[in-house]
Amino acid sequence: MRIREKYTGFLFIFPAFLLLVSILGFPAFAAVMQSFNLIWVKIPSFSLTSYHRLIGDVEFLGTLKNTVIFVGLTVSFHLLIGLGVALLLNLEIRNKRFFRVIAILPWTVPDVIGGLIWRFMFDTLPGMINAILLEFAIIVDPIDWLGNPKLAFGCLIFAETWRGYPFAMLILLAGLQAIPQVQYEAAQIDGASKFQSFFYITLPNLKYMIIIAFVLDTIWESRLFGMIYSMTGGGPGYSSQVLSLLTYKHYFLFFNTSYAGAIAVVLAVFMLIISLPYLVMTMRRE
């Protein structure tokens, strides 16, 4: 009976485990095997060629740099703006629910659609941004937003900041609401200013939530595809290309499956390193 009880839990998690293995585990395993040229090729043989090629590939190194900058900046902006909006929405204001819905709206837009919307907004000739700037005589000639490498990358970060900040905001808002009010009341009695309350009560209480938002958002942004694909396609040149896009290109456009597998493995390792603090933290708490 005891043995039966012991294994009942396993029985319950088995369907979910099976689903995870088939949906996530198998493709991940297949990508690793493909990167070593071991499956789905005419003559399978263990090879490190794809990994060697990565080291000397200028496009891969440039794309890796783009990915680090893109993820670093978007996640930072998400956390900063998310925290700011969460603090505002945590205040006792009228129509609080309405503002919460408005603040969450960008998150409901699928990333491909978001990319297309911003692409049309930033379009050089019929785009809304140039139309407004020209109307108010802020610029004389239309700006080629997505044709200039630096501007295109900036526009992409701007658009993804808009679309992704509600995720961080929701996590931080939940964290803010869990802070006991008595802590603020005690600080007020002790004569603490609002800034002191923020730095000594709010931030320490939000520490775990910030780490969770940071890790999950970093993973999400590292594998972002739709927004970049539909907005700039990685261009001009490969100035706004990230690793997920390069993987797609090599797998589906150039049919370099082994090389695409190697890029995907590097991306997975990158994400695993980022997610380690989250995993350690979750395990410790349990």
Added chain:
Amino acid sequence: MIKKTFSFLIILLAALFIPHGYSSAEAADVTISYSDWQLAQDIWGRSLREAIAKFEGLNPGIKVKPEPVALGQRDVKFTTAIRGGKGPDVFALDANPVKQYIKEGWVKDLTPFIEKEGGKEWLADFYPASLMPVTENGKTYGVPKNVVAMVLVYNSKIFNDAGIPNPPKTWKEFREIAKKLTMDTDGDGKVDQWGVTLVLAKACFDLRFSVVLRGHGGDFLTPDWKHSNLNTPEAKEAFNMVVDMILKDKSMPPGVAQVDCNGARRLMAHKKVGMIFGTMWTITEVAGMNPDLHGWKVLEMAPVPQPEESASKIRSTLYQKSLFMNPNTKHPEAAWKLLKFLTDNRQMEKWFIDNNMLSCRRSVNDSFGPILQSKYAAIVTEEIDQHAAFLPLMPQWPECLETFRQSLQAAVAGQKPPEQALMDAHNQIETILGR
């Protein structure tokens, strides 16, 4: 109790046998799927569905399920499905990815079916060039459907208004005319009409840019497709001309780096540019985008310009659409019937009437009245016959092309001087081909 049990058994038996009887009646019909990116387009989609309905009428035992696919997602969808043992029974491809499909075994060898139809005799009606993309080691993997060659499409009204009587014959004239057509037409002090737009975005870049290169007497690769040909003076001249037209002459609209083929057509439809590179479908598409343009009246075609006294015969690029059979199909006979039907003479004539598309069958282009009377077809068929060639038909081609496109974009964006951008593309393509 016995009555209840008996009723239950009756219901159970009925439940077991009625659906079985129904499905065995349905099993007499074979359902095959047909996937084509043009099914998702308005005019082409209607035309293809009409043909499919006709096919179903002629073959009562076969049902065809049309499966539209976005062009950008086509290879992702097909290759993933075929690798997984599924996918459409019959599908359409342009010439670019075909060799890779053949190499990977993603298309069925049609030689046995063709042999039954008469083998070489059956194939003899197709242009020999159109069989090149679908043939490998003497085996035929697809049936050619439509073929066109790229030419210069220009708005004769814009030309007349600017006092330009004829289309450019040389690149020098092309550049001068482009400058002349770039102007402010509404008098607000801002340029609102440009001479020409090229396609620098990914979609359709290959066909449009290749004619600039070939028109200059150059090409992406050497004739044996083993080396890059971008270090030749002709390639440098073509590359520099495009960069200069964008950055110095400003005779292409701002934002040209993001212009894809639809964007180019839209600019022409709304009289924003005087010239684009296109072909038969350009007229249908542009005229459809803006009826006020009166496209069929004002749009004209001319061969791709060439340098004065050029000795190069090839100046244009062939585009071909062919039909293929999935190696996973469970109904190869029905699939072959559909494939044969969609490429027979009658349907080829329909594709011209409905979509202004020329046929891969020489007999159709040489004898069908409406084709013979078309001013556009006269120019394009001559290019197909005399002056056009396919882009390299090899697995590494998509990667070579994308490398070149990225370098051109880098030069246009000012990231690199044109000479360095072209040399970088040359060296990278050499690396790709040397692997």
